[in-house]
Amino acid sequence: MKSNQSRRNFLRLSALSAGFAITHPLSALSVHDTWNKKRGKPQKVLILGAGMAGMSAALELIKLGHEVIILEGQSRAGGRIRTLREPFPEGLYADMGAARIPEDHEWTMKYIKEYDLQLQLFNPVEGDYIHLMKGKRIRYNSQSPASLDNYPVNLTSEELNMGWTGISTAPFQELVAKLGDPKAMDWPPQSISGYDAYSLKEFLKQSGYSSEIADLLMIGWETKLGMDMSILEVMRELSLSFGAPRYKIVGGNDLLPTRMAGALSDHIQYGSKVLSIEQSENDVVVHVSKNEQNKKFTADRVICTFPLPVIKKMEFMKTLSREKQRAINELTYWDLSRTVIQVSDRYWKKDNLNGFAATDRPMEIWDPNYELDSKRGLIAAYAKNDDSQLMDGWSDKERLDFASGQVNKAFPGLMDHFEGGFTKCWKEDPWALGAHSIGTRNQMTDLLPHLIKQEGRIYFAGEHASAYHGWIQGAIESGNRAAKEINSLE
Ligand SMILES: Cc1cc2nc3c(=O)[nH]c(=O)nc-3n(C[C@H](O)[C@H](O)[C@H](O)COP(=O)(O)OP(=O)(O)OC[C@H]3O[C@@H](n4cnc5c(N)ncnc54)[C@H](O)[C@@H]3O)c2cc1C
Structure with a gap:
């Protein structure tokens, strides 16, 4: 949901919340339960x-x-986990549904181990990432985030000095301390239930911060619906998994x-x-x-x-x-769509880019096979709610044109290498009728x-x-x- 760097920042938040977790009788089933x-x-x-x-x-x-x-x-199992291999050449493939598996998702990891599957980091360590905000293209890498001064948002000088780590932890510390056990089935506790009425923006505002911090934290997910998420859902997400590195299964x-x-x-x-x-x-x-x-x-x-x-x-x-x-x-339910575009050359690599970007459209873009050596490749454009809904009723070509246009903004030059592509809109899947809750x-x-x-x-x-x-x-x-x-x- 957040950029690579801000995800790393949330590690602190998770660590902080863990210190306050209490064991609750109605807690979600533990992987260690016998x-x-x-x-x-x-x-x-x-x-x-x-x-x-x-x-x-x-x-x-x-x-x-x-x-x-x-x-x-x-006629197949797996529901919302779906990997597309055909008709891509050279062993290329792309996940159209579930993509990232956080390291601390112990239930998922238990089954992955049981079925002897190999994992690969979802995000590359090498190469530069792109943030695209209000038309501005900002580069950063996995070692160093871009300075907040580079982003076209209105933050106070104090907030700018806080950096990514500060803005993604400081506003939430007080609430984190009161979270209790977010896995409990009767969570949230009464003492914080009042926060359920607040979105992230409203929460930031009432805590004395600029609401535009939310635009940064939600880059790639900044939809009307994303902004309407209860601050309690945001906090639960953060404390349950957001700091951990994410993986994908080798082969799909x-x-x-x-x-x-x-x-x-x-x-x-x-x-x-x-x-x-x-x-x-x-x-x-x-x-x-x-x-x-x-x-x-x-x-x-x-x-x-x-x-x-x-x-x-x-x-x-x-x-x-x-x-x-x-x-x-x-x-x-979120409306989510993923368009996968095949290119004759992973041209972004020539500019030391790794094919990963997040935009305020809102969209995330990634190279699903960044670890493969092939010159030919795929690039996935992941449209969230507002953009996904925009595609309702469009032809496959119109969807492809739209996604290509967005990818081109992050990685100019796409059309010189474009070979074709597909879009999967989860709302149109009769067995799901939406992406997830x-x-x-x-x-x-x-x-x-x-x-x-x-x-x-x-x-x-x-x-x-x-x-x-x-x-x-x-x-x-x-x-x-x-x-x-x-x-x-x-
Ligand atoms: C776009 C997208 C991105 C996602 N990203 C991630 C991610 O990065 N990481 C992650 O961990 N998770 C992710 N998820 C969520 C993950 O895919 C789901 O949480 C999980 O797969 C849901 O499993 P399930 O068994 O609850 O439901 P499903 O997988 O939906 O299984 C329900 C099954 O019921 C069947 N069914 C439906 N109606 C009928 C009927 N009338 N008769 C018979 N059968 C029927 C369906 O065919 C399906 O097989 C993502 C999901 C989507 C859509």
């Missing part, structure tokens, strides 16, 4: 969705001897779900679109459309991992409690507890039902939490 050593009463479980939440739940329940079937609408992030799906091949029913879910006192019935025929599955328990915009459109929504319906209806103002205090609560025989998992909104980590943690809930039934 619940899966002993089986509870055997259950017949249907898991809806073969994304990371569904598959991690399945793997744990199967190990314990429960009977599990996963119903997946698509979808190798993780692909290997997990391999281990679950006898349990996943692909091409099974879930139409409706009904529960009685004794069982749950799931109606599915498969190969143009309707089928019915019956189980003791169901784990539903569908993204909320998908659940919202299902009739079964109306059978849920009022609080659950409100939480599903109201939690905000995000707590905007006033949503943190009253929606979150309802998202994870079971409803009768139906349990809920998915990134939205965790403390890690928009992360693989949240999907896995929530899958394990739902599996634990079912395994502990008497």
Whole structure:
């Protein structure tokens, strides 16, 4: 969400908050929890969705001897983790969904290790990065940030002297000290719930700082929605992961779900679109459309991992409690799109640039294969909310032209090497209907507890039902939490 350098600065913030963390009984499931050593009463479980939440739940329940079937609408597993390899030449590839894996995401790291996958730093150490703000191109590198004087924002001289580290820590220190345990399912504590009404800008202003500090901290993400994020969601993000280095899986992030799906091949029913879910006192019935025929599955328990915009459109929504319906209806989702452009030459390297940039459009740009030696390459343009919505209804060519124009501003000369490209808009994906959840103002205090609560025989998992909104980590943690809930039934 922030530049490489400001991310590093947030390390201090994370370290600071860790000192104040308290263990909370309702805390998110820890990777060290030993619940899966002993089986509870055997259950017949249907898991809806073969994304990371569904598959991690399945793997744990199967190990314990429960009977599990996963119903997946698509012909592949992995959901919002998707790597594009075709038709790129020379072994080039790009992740169109989940891209970065923070080092301290221990759930994700646990599965990466278990499936013997290799990691590579997401951000290059070598070469210069670009910040593009109000048309100004600012260079910096992984060793030294650009001086704040270079940025076209109105900061006081005192703030300018604080540097990146100062502006990304000082305004938040008092709030960090009161955070408690941001992984707790009933977080935030009452003592800070009032902050939920503040966006980052409003928080800075009321703390006596220039609100334009937010423009710097949010570069690459400065959308109306980004600016409307609850300061509590921002603080939770910072304290849970923002300082850590980020990685990607060598060969593409979808190798993780692909290997997990391999281990679950006898349990996943692909091409099974879930139409409706009904529960009685004794069982749950799931109606599915498969190969143009309707089928019915019956189980003791169901784990539903569908993204909320998908659940919202299902009739079964109306059978849920009022609080659950409100939480599903109201939690905000980002609109995110990624355009990948193939170039005959990674021309930016000649100018000692590494192909990474963040702009105030808002957009992030990166070379997904910076570590490969090939002359030919890809460059990815990652459009956030306002820019992603701008592309609604556009043709593929119009999207490509728009993304190319933005890349060209950061790395002039693109069209001399342009070979073609693709755009993936997650809102248009019928199995997601959005990118991922995000707590905007006033949503943190009253929606979150309802998202994870079971409803009768139906349990809920998915990134939205965790403390890690928009992360693989949240999907896995929530899958394990739902599996634990079912395994502990008497
Ligand atoms: C653009 C983008 C960028 C991201 N960046 C990162 C990142 O850098 N790092 C990170 O860790 N995470 C990132 N994420 C988030 C991460 O991808 C998700 O948090 C995680 O993959 C969600 O897993 P899930 O199991 O909760 O849901 P999903 O992966 O969405 O799984 C749900 C499954 O349900 C299936 N399904 C839906 N409807 C039906 C139906 N009616 N019938 C049957 N099956 C159905 C879907 O096909 C899907 O397989 C990003 C996501 C996006 C979209």
